[in-house]
Amino acid sequence: MTHIQVLSDKPTLISHALNLIVDKIHTTLQQQDKFTLALAGGSTPKPLYEALAQQSLPLEKIHIFWGDERYVPADDNESNQLMARQAWLDQVDFPPANIHPMPTNNNDPAHDAQTHEQEIREFFGVKAGEFPTFDLILLGMGDDGHTASLFPKTEALTVSDRLVTVGNKDGKPRLTFTYPLINHAHCVMFLVAGENKRPALAQIFSENGDETLYPAKAVKPQGELIWLLDEAAGAELNG
Template sequence: MEKFVEILADKQALIERTLTLVVEKIEAAIGTRGRCTIALAGGSTPKPLYEALSTQALPWDKLEVFWGDERYVPPNHPDSNQLMARKAWLDHVPIPDANIHPMPTDGNDPDSDAKKYHSELGKVFQVPESEFPVFDLILLGMGDDGHTASLFPQTEALKVRDRSITVGNKDGQPRITFTVPLINQARCVMFLVSGASKQPALAQIFAASAEELDYPSRLIQPQGELWWLLDAAAGEKLKR
């Protein structure tokens, strides 16, 4: 694993730097493998990144878009990660519908829908369901509690090692989420972290030792590149 940590002046600089890196990774993957597989993060931090991506001139038909996690709500629900990314980005570019792979959340059975998405990954990546697909790029956020995707502290989802997709749990509410081993197969993982409220969790994640089940982002150690892109408010204490 190659690890990179960058602390940018403010959130705008964070988004601009991430945009540059994401475009580079997309173009490199398409140049090398003929397509780019990308998994999107939810939350408020990446929204301006998606808006910026909507203005880029990229070979959209070569992009395959997935989500790293999703709230178990209908696709048109205001809390839907899919809806946010579509409104900010995907609805504004000529990407084929077949290249967009939202997590199913309409089966009234989170476990069954998680299995469906696991199967879909196997088909798109043309790997047996017993193997983990290798994403070109996975975008992640991090919560104040150190969670990422829907991998929350001290939850069962953190321990899943035999499949790509599982059910996460946030205060009793189910989520569909990538598992730790799937994320760690990626060629590149990028964390986007903004705000002073993230400082305590970041201190534990960057500490020499800490309890991984308390700070799930510590578990993310991909085979490829790991980028931590922080604004100054989030990364202030890491500079000392």
């Protein structure tokens, strides 16, 4: 089931996303004992994480992962982990054992991708060939249509037998969730803001859009797919 919502501006988008996420956490935890959340990087979700830091949440039951990570040290300003820690995770009493960052410190992206895949498998208790189901995966989208670190016409788009693989951005490696892992989620939520996203969105929501050129188009989870757009990004879709 796909929902597309165009909000008036970015603050309204963030506020709406916050309400949806908090509601999903509480609703899910009425039925199970943990909530698994994969975070997005980039600039758009930072105010969302800052807002989550102000919420009263059952942190001991929430487990944090990342959908992708730049292959830089955890204290690098480019690190998605660092951004989320500064905005949210280090601002509250989050149990360290509940935070599961992608390893990026062994100078071997392929090995680190495999290591993180094994960590995810052990956490969810799934065997090789099976895919775990995250409760919620947050994603952004670049103006080129990429999402996570699944970039146009890169090898990572074709990986179908792994949970985590090596993405490539201008020759620089990144770690990323694969399509099958993303698409096994109970819910995937895109947060997209800015007029520069309109051309890619037009292709993604077109019947004829090319998934290899606009990778976000291939995100089709078995559960719920939510697109939250600000007016600048989604005006043409709202027409």
